[in-house]
Amino acid sequence: MDIKGKTIVITGGGQGLGRAMAVYFANKGANLALIDLNQEALDATVAQCKEAGSDARAYICNVAEEDAVVSCFAQIDQDFEGIDGLINNAGITRDALFIKAKNGEIKSKMSFKQWQQVVDVNLTGTFLCGREAASHMILREKKGVLINISSISKEGNVGQTNYSATKAGVAAMAVTWAKELARYGIRAAAIAPGFIATEMVSSMKPEALAKIQGMIPANRLGEPEEIARTAAYIFETDYFNGRCIEMDGGLRV
Ligand code: CAA
Secondary structure, eight states, X not given: OOOTTOEEEEETTTSHXXXXXXXXXXXXXXXXXXXXXXXXXXXXHHHHHHHTTOOEEEEEOOTTOHHHHHHHHHHHHHHHTSOOEEEEOOOOOOOBOSEEEXXXXXXXXXXXXXXXXXXXXXXXXXXXXXXHHHHHHHHTTOOOEEEEEOOGGGGXXXXXXXXXXXXXHHHHXXXXXXXXXXXXXXXXXXXXXXXBSSHHHHTSOHHHHHHHHTTOTTSSOBOHHHHHHHHHHHHHOTTOOSOEEEESTTOOO
């Protein structure tokens, strides 16, 4: 796919990887429909995209709510006369040990709320947005691309029972969609970033981050633009389908 002139939806477009991908794609001539809950952050991303000459618009929508997602994608489809790509990037962490015990006593457990919040946004949000984007692509006979942002944590990571489960889930959904949607000319893929220099990673417990940083063979955090470039590679490479690109500086064992 030639990115120039295409309409790409990015969830969680207000900050972090979402903003970096939006600006990168804007510089490649894409139109951007950016979804987030934070108006101020969205407006800042939209302004940066516009500066690059892109038609970029902000949409406030909770990706975990079915009705909101259905009407948001219908609006985007109408505003841009079609959707060519979706990056399912909106994601949250609620890190906690599964069970914390000391001297035979249970000190704490990951709460149901911590589990559910992460599942709602990362997994249900990806399901709903992927479904609606693909529906509009099919209706307009667009040979679109769906990208799910997974994580190195899909392999399992201490403190991330909830997040790891969702990130394995979104990688599996991309494979499923690639198989189901190929008949409509739609491709699907995933990216599994490692530890990237974003707000999400910098909000980690400093000791935990320092420990992980010391284990990255590349000896540094990844740059958001490196993930944006990976997403562009997927869009631009028509034979790439149903696979997950691991961008973690060699950290995964
Ligand atoms: N491996 C093994 N043991 C670990 C561990 C690890 N990676 N991390 C913590 N532990 C152990 C600690 O050593 C400690 O053991 P002791 O009691 O024997 O000292 C025990 O678990 C409790 O650890 P904490 O004191 O840290 O417990 P806490 O309740 O204060 O915090 C936590 C728990 C929130 C999970 C914290 O350890 C943490 O933040 N860990 C990092 C989680 C992480 O990697 N998050 C990634 C966020 S960025 C992201 O998600 C983006 C992406 O896609 C990668």
